[in-house]
Amino acid sequence: xxxxxxxxxxxxxxxxxxxxxxxxxxxxxxxxxxxxxxxxxxxxxxxxxxxxxxxxxxxxxxxxxxxxxxxxxxxxxxxxxxxxxxxxxxxxxxxxxxxxxxxxxxxxxxxxxxxxxxxxxxxxxxxxxxxxxxxxxxxxxxxxxxxxxxxxxxxxxxxxxxxxxxxxxxxxxxxxxxxxxxxxxxxxxxxxxxxxxxxxxxxxxxxxxxxxxxxxxxxxxxxxxxxxxxxxxxxxxxxxxxxxxxxxxxxxxxxxxxxxxxxxxxxxxxxxxxxxxxxxx
Amino acid sequence: xxxxxxxxxxxxxxxxxxxxxxxxxxxxxxxxxxxxxxxxxxxxxxxxxxxxxxxxxxxxxxxxxxxxxxxxxxxxxxxxxxxxxxxxxxxxxxxxxxxxxxxxxxxxxxxxxxxxxxxxxxxxxxxxxxxxxxxxxxxxxxxxxxxxxxxxxxxxxxxxxxxxxxxxxxxxxxxxxxxxxxxxxxxxxxxxxxxxxxxxxxxxxxxxxxxxxxxxxxxxxxxxxxx
Amino acid sequence: xxxxxxxxxxxxxxxxxxxxxxxxxxxxxxxxxxxxxxxxxxxxxxxxxxxxxxxxxxxxxxxxxxxxxxxxxxxxxxxxxxxxxxxxxxxxxxxxxxxxxxxxxxxxxxxxxxxxxxxxxxxxxxxxxxxxxxxxxxxxxxxxxxxxxxxxxxxxxxxxxxxxxxxxxxxxxxxxxxxxxxxxxxxxxxxxxxxxxxxxxxxxxxxxxxxxxxxxxxxxxxxxxxxxxxxxxxxxxxxxxxxxxxxxxxxxxxxxxxxxxxxxxxxxxxxxxxxxxxxxxxxx
Numbered sequence: 132x133x134x135x136x137x138x139x140x141x142x143x144x145x146x147x148x149x150x151x152x153x154x155x156x157x158x159x160x161x162x163x164x165x166x167x168x169x170x171x172x173x174x175x176x177x178x179x180x181x182x183x184x185x186x187x188x189x190x191x192x193x194x195x196x197x198x199x200x201x202x203x204x205x206x207x208x209x210x211x212x213x214x215x216x217x218x219x220x221x222x223x224x225x226x227x228x229x230x231x232x233x234x235x236x237x238x239x240x241x242x243x244x245x246x247x248x249x250x251x252x253x254x255x256x257x258x259x260x261x262x263x264x265x266x267x268x269x270x271x272x273x274x275x276x277x278x279x280x281x282x283x284x285x286x287x288x289x290x291x292x293x294x295x296x297x298x299x300x301x302x303x304x305x306x307x308x309x310x311x312x313x314x315x316x317x318x319x320x321x322x323x324x325x326x327x328x329x330x331x332x333x334x335x336x337x338x339x340x341x342x343x344x345x346x347x348x349x350x351x352x353x354x355x356x357x358x359x360x361x362x363x364x365x366x367x368x369x370x371x372x373x374x375x376x377x378x379x380x381x382x383x384x385x386x387x388x389x390x391x392x393x394x395x396x397x398x399x400x401x402x403x404x405x406x407x408x409x410x411x412x
Numbered sequence: 413x414x415x416x417x418x419x420x421x422x423x424x425x426x427x428x429x430x431x432x433x434x435x436x437x438x439x440x441x442x443x444x445x446x447x448x449x450x451x452x453x454x455x456x457x458x459x460x461x462x463x464x465x466x467x468x469x470x471x472x473x474x475x476x477x478x479x480x481x482x483x484x485x486x487x488x489x490x491x492x493x494x495x496x497x498x499x500x501x502x503x504x505x506x507x508x509x510x511x512x513x514x515x516x517x518x519x520x521x522x523x524x525x526x527x528x529x530x531x532x533x534x535x536x537x538x539x540x541x542x543x544x545x546x547x548x549x550x551x552x553x554x555x556x557x558x559x560x561x562x563x564x565x566x567x568x569x570x571x572x573x574x575x576x577x578x579x580x581x582x583x584x585x586x587x588x589x590x591x592x593x594x595x596x597x598x599x600x601x602x603x604x605x606x607x608x609x610x611x612x613x614x615x616x617x618x619x620x621x622x623x624x625x626x627x628x629x630x631x632x633x634x635x636x637x638x639x
Numbered sequence: 640x641x642x643x644x645x646x647x648x649x650x651x652x653x654x655x656x657x658x659x660x661x662x663x664x665x666x667x668x669x670x671x672x673x674x675x676x677x678x679x680x681x682x683x684x685x686x687x688x689x690x691x692x693x694x695x696x697x698x699x700x701x702x703x704x705x706x707x708x709x710x711x712x713x714x715x716x717x718x719x720x721x722x723x724x725x726x727x728x729x730x731x732x733x734x735x736x737x738x739x740x741x742x743x744x745x746x747x748x749x750x751x752x753x754x755x756x757x758x759x760x761x762x763x764x765x766x767x768x769x770x771x772x773x774x775x776x777x778x779x780x781x782x783x784x785x786x787x788x789x790x791x792x793x794x795x796x797x798x799x800x801x802x803x804x805x806x807x808x809x810x811x812x813x814x815x816x817x818x819x820x821x822x823x824x825x826x827x828x829x830x831x832x833x834x835x836x837x838x839x840x841x842x843x844x845x846x847x848x849x850x851x852x853x854x855x856x857x858x859x860x861x862x863x864x865x866x867x868x869x870x871x872x873x874x875x876x877x878x879x880x881x882x883x884x885x886x887x888x889x890x891x892x893x894x895x896x897x898x899x900x901x902x903x904x905x906x907x908x909x910x911x912x913x914x915x916x917x918x919x920x921x922x923x
Contacts, residue, residue: 226722296759300819302720304772304826305749314775319762416846419853420873483906484872 165391169384177385181353182367189379191386194367197267197355198336198393201363204271205278205335210328212275213282217324220283221290222312238287242280249277250344258345265345267361273341278331285327289320322408329401333394339365364390420485427477427498428554434470434505435550438512439543441467442606445512446539448519449599450532460516467509474502493623497616501553504609504616508546511602511609518602522595530581531596538574538603541567545610552617561614561621565628571607575600657695657876659901665692666733668830668860669714674728676709676718683709684894687728689879696852696861698871698902701881701917706894707864710881711832713737714862715751716744749776752823756835758815760807760822765799768807768818772826785825793821794851813844820851831855833863837870849874868918871902878905880914 180190220238224231253273263269293316301311342363355361362370364386371383415421441463448456478499481487487495545567552561578600582593611628619625669691676684684706691697699707709718716737718724730737737747749772761768769786772778778785786803790796795817799810807818816836823831833852837845852861852874865871871878879899885892898905898914909915916922 294759296755296757297761299717299720299755300759300761300822301771301775303715303717303748303753303755304775304822305745305747306771306775307745310775314771315761416843416850418850479907480903484902486869486872 162391165384165387169381169386169388172378172381172385173388177382177389182370189382191364191367191382191389193354194362194364194386195389197270197361198364198390200267200355200357200361201271201274202332202336204268205274206328206332208271208275209279209282209331209335210324213279213328213331214286214324216279216283217286217290218312218317221287222308222316238280238283242284245340246277246338247340247344249273250341252276253341253345263358265360266358267355268357269345270342270361270363273345274335274338277338277341278335281331281334282328285331286320286324289323289327290316292323293319322405325408326401326405329397329404333397333401336397337365337390337394339363339369342366343369364393417485420487423477423481423485424487424491424494427474427481428494430470430474430477431498431501431505431553432550434467434474434502435546437463437467437470438505438508439546441509441512442539442542442546445515445519446535446603449515450535452519452523452527454520454523457516457519461513464509464513467506471502471506471509474498478502490620493620497553497620500616501549501613504612508606508609511606515599515602518595518599522592527592528581528585528589531578534574534578534581535599535603538571538600538607541571541574542603542606542610545571545607546613549610549613549617552614553620556617556621558618558621561617562628564611564614568607568611571604575604657901657903659904662692662695662876662901663690665694667691667731668693668733669862670729670731670734671713672729672731674710674713674726674730676706676713676727677725678721679723682891682893684881685884687896689896689899691860691862692877693860694856694858695876696856696863696874697877697879698875699862699864699879699881700866700868700871701894701897702883703866704892704894705881705883707881708834709894711834711862711864714830714832715748715753717748717753719744749826750828751830751832752826752828753832753834754816754819754823754836757839758812758819760810760815760818762806762808764804765807765810765818766803769821769825772822776826778826786821789821789825790818792824792855793817794847794854795821811844813840813847816840816844816848817851820848828859830860830862833861835864835866838866845870872906875902878902880905880909880911880917882913882917 176190177192178190178195179192181193182191183189220231220234224234226232226235250273253269253276257263257269257272258265297315297319298311301315306314343366368383368386368390371379371386374380441460444456444463445460447453448460478495481495485491545564548560548564548567551557552564578596582589582596585593615626615628618628667690671690672688674684674687675682687710699710701707712718713726713730714732714737718726726738732747732751736742761771763771766786769789770782773782773785787796787800790799795814798814799805799818807815810818816839820831820836837848840848849870852863855861856876863871863875877899878901880897881894882897883892884895898909898911900910904910905914906918909918913922
């Protein structure tokens with residue numbers, strides 16, 4: 132190898148290393164900073180107490196509960212609807228019909244729409260239009276809409292990944308279309324669908340903008356109910372950062388750690404499931 | 413490992429058995445032809461001539477079976493040598509059948525001519541020898557026995573001696589028995605040829621056993637006396 | 640001196656194989672008349688007429704693109720699953736129109752099973768693979784018995800009887816293909832279609848599958864597609880040779896049936912020069 136080639140090689144490697152350090156380094160610094168800042172306030176009180184004007188007595192319990200409720204609503208709504216939509220689009224829809232082609236093109240677009248747009252639409256049609264008001268259910272519905280395209284896309288990919296030969300084999304035995312989908316395609320696609328759903332869910336849990344739009348009231352000192360006012364953890368964190376008292380900043384950082392923990396553990400579950408079921412192939 | 417290609421193995425076995433069927437017919441034909449010759453029985457001779465159709469039938473069927481087996485199963489190695497050995501042996505057996513027919517025809521032509529005890533004795537002996545050689549040849553083939561196959565040379569030697577005895581006897585008898593003598597020579601020659609064909613089948617058996625295709629004795633290197 | 644125990648019919652059989660007349664005496668399972676198949680308007684196969692008889696192995700041979708796989712898929716209506724596929728002409732199954740108005744393809748596929756070129760076991764246990772067919776068709780009777788019988792008939796039982804709950808994907812290629820055969824047998828079909836069943840397998844597995852076909856044809860009617868004509872020579876009673884016809888301007892290629900006769904005839908004295916050229920390997 133000539134000397135200039137050797138140097139070019141090394142220069143390229145160095146550039147890549149630098150890029151990686153910038154990316155991960157920045158992330159690591161942010162995480163570390165949050166951890167250090169929020170550590171003092173990371174205690175049981177965070178989980179047991181409601182917010183208060185007194186920072187020493189404040190907790191994020193209602194927010195944490197609401198976030199978990201929202202997560203549950205999103206899970207229960209987006210997964211069935213998303214999966215069934217994906218099944219329809221992949222297995223039953225006639226590709227030649229114009230409306231199916233329209234849906235095809237736009238599913239990806241929907242996933243890219245900024246979530247605040249969903250917030251505005253939710254405000255107009257769900258909070259005011261249907262009239263249920265600024266309640267947990269409304270927040271859950273809007274978040275479902277936000278993540279639904281992602282779930283559909285992930286489920287479609289999972290279904291497409293099932294080899295066509297499996298379906299052919301099942302048909303050749305005299306199975307009906309439904310039996311093939313329900314007994315062969317779906318079971319084989321479940322790992323991929325699970326991963327996709329959980330990733331979508333973890334995104335929903337972290338959404339702030341749409342929830343603010345539909346009025347996750349910033350000060351809630353009581354445990355939320357399905358059809359009652361609420362606030363979510365990201366919103367609570369946002370609120371605390373606006374307070375002048377430095378203890379609230381620490382509380383905000385602590386809240387951020389909790390939120391991170393929730394999201395990271397969901398992702399860990401998704402990765403675990405994906406790896407476990409990958410072996411089957 | 414379990415036995416595979418069972419159908420093919422079965423077909424090879426049955427092909428080999430077809431040779432036995434043909435050999436059986438040839439043996440019967442030979443016995444009858446010699447019997448007719450020494451007892452001067454024209455009716456028996458007619459039967460032998462008619463019987464040749466049966467031999468030709470098996471010959472034909474064996475050939476068709478070989479053609480089919482080669483086309484369908486593409487045998488190699490030992491299986492291929494077996495099929496080739498059967499191909500040759502099939503022909504030799506059929507020729508033996510034709511020789512018996514010739515003997516029978518000669519019997520009919522010379523039925524009312526005088527005969528000679530010595531000669532008839534020689535014919536009987538050659539007939540016995542010939543039958544024995546056919547049996548040995550087939551056995552050597554089935555058993556893939558090279559030694560048994562080469563032993564046919566000695567049996568053939570005995571037939572050749574009998575043939576020479578016939579010739580010298582005929583010369584003794586003199587010119588008044590010319591017509592019968594000529595016929596007898598041909599009959600003797602036929603019986604000697606039966607022996608040669610049996611040796612040829614023995615060569616096929618040796619080929620099958622060793623993979624080496626050779627003549628047992630070369631004409632140019634034959635230590636045996638002529639005539 | 641004893642005569643060997645061979646009767647004349649057996650001699651005839653050994654010498655000539657199964658005679659056409661004897662095959663044609665058997666019941667017709669399929670009667671195909673003037674069949675043509677096209678995909679999206681482009682003709683793939685034209686002008687096919689032949690009969691398939693009970694308890695025989697019928698082979699379709701020919702160069703690639705000659706339509707033999709397309710043809711075999713007509714028998715169990717798998718072409719229905721391909722968008723744009725159109726089947727014209729008649730296919731009668733035991734005298735009834737296979738493509739009749741009130742015929743359910745699902746029912747057809749239960750009676751006419753299929754084994755594919757690349758073994759395609761489901762990602763489930765061995766037991767569940769074989770049990771899938773009976774389960775979706777809600778067949779009566781002991782499932783475990785059905786599974787065992789199917790595996791025995793496919794010559795796989797001894798190898799897997801102690802690990803029925805293990806994943807099917809852990810089996811070797813040859814075993815997987817026999818599993819697919821067992822899967823097809825479990826629903827007790829009438830006919831088994833095999834689309835190049837051994838082309839993805841090693842020679843010993845191939846021989847095993849061929850031996851299996853000899854066994855299976857006692858109870859089933861078998862139709863196979865193979866690009867290996869020696870395989871057709873070894874296993875088939877009747878062989879159909881397909882070839883490709885190219886349009887004058889070289890654009891359209893379609894498959895046609897050239898010759899259909901006993902395997903013995905096709906491989907010893909074929910009637911058509913094209914058949915002779917193909918089986919001797921002179922032309923593809």
